[in-house]
Amino acid sequence: MQTANHPSTDHDAYSLPAHVRWTRALRALGRVLAHPDETDQVLVFSTYANAGSAPHRLDRFFSDPRGQALFDRKRALDSHTIDLDALLALPEDTLGHAYATFMRTHGLTPDVFDGAPQDVADPRAAYVIQRMRQTHDLWHVVTNAQTDPAGEIALQAFTFAQMGAPSSAILATAGMLKTLRHKPQVVADVAAMLRLGRRAERLVLFAWEDHWATPLAEVRRLLGLPEQPRPIGGYTNLAFQAA
Numbered sequence: 001m002q003t004a005n006h007p008s009t010d011h012d013a014y015s016l017p018a019h020v021r022w023t024r025a026l027r028a029l030g031r032v033l034a035h036p037d038e039t040d041q042v043l044v045f046s047t048y049a050n051a052g053s054a055p056h057r058l059d060r061f062f063s064d065p066r067g068q069a070l071f072d073r074k075r076a077l078d079s080h081t082i083d084l085d086a087l088l089a090l091p092e093d094t095l096g097h098a099y100a101t102f103m104r105t106h107g108l109t110p111d112v113f114d115g116a117p118q119d120v121a122d123p124r125a126a127y128v129i130q131r132m133r134q135t136h137d138l139w140h141v142v143t144n145a146q147t148d149p150a151g152e153i154a155l156q157a158f159t160f161a162q163m164g165a166p167s168s169a170i171l172a173t174a175g176m177l178k179t180l181r182h183k184p185q186v187v188a189d190v191a192a193m194l195r196l197g198r199r200a201e202r203l204v205l206f207a208w209e210d211h212w213a214t215p216l217a218e219v220r221r222l223l224g225l226p227e228q229p230r231p232i233g234g235y236t237n238l239a240f241q242a243a
Contacts (some may be wrong), residue, residue, distance in 0.1 A: 151233025
């Protein structure tokens with residue numbers, strides 16, 4: 001029997017028994033830990049690890065009018081909606097300029113966010129997952145979490161505090177333990193980002209598209225973040241990345 005939100009299919013993570021989901025999740029996590037460059041496996045891991053507890057997060061997202069409005073308007077940040085050249089032309093202190101600079105500096109393009117998540121049949125869940133993926137780099141920009149492994153690990157702690165997704169807790173913990181022996185500072189960064197994530201406004205509900213021309217400092221104020229945050233991470237070259 002099928003439902004509108006959770007079709008029963010081997011390709012739908014949300015319809016699978018828990019032991020099957022976690023088998024697939026842990027297999028993907030093993031690939032991430034053994035081959036850190038396979039960042040696509042982070043997405044696979046997150047999808048299956050989070051599926052069992054997703055209904056609570058979906059209810060929280062869609063019970064807020066801001067979340068429902070994002071879904072109803074199909075707001076997206078991808079190659080169809082983002083013009084990096086136009087954003088770079090904005091004043092240097094704006095969110096749009098900072099985001100475009102971040103993307104260009106790291107060799108990223110909005111094309112990587114095209115297409116719906118695989119293995120998720122529920123359109124509401126697929127939208128929230130995609131929204132998180134599309135805005136991940138903006139979370140880097142506003143928190144000043146660096147893109148080295150330590151920065152990514154700390155941002156996973158921030159994400160867990162914001163969303164409560166098991167994948168973020170597991171990635172932050174595994175990454176911290178892997179990094180701790182080389183860079184003990186990662187513990188302080190993870191703790192700081194966990195606290196910040198709990199205090200901040202819910203970034204997943206923010207309409208970034210409406211604030212490209214807004215000064216970055218003001219956007220941070222709106223989100224309950226420090227206007228001039230210290231860099232988080234940026235001191236390790238260990239081969240670990242959590243997307």
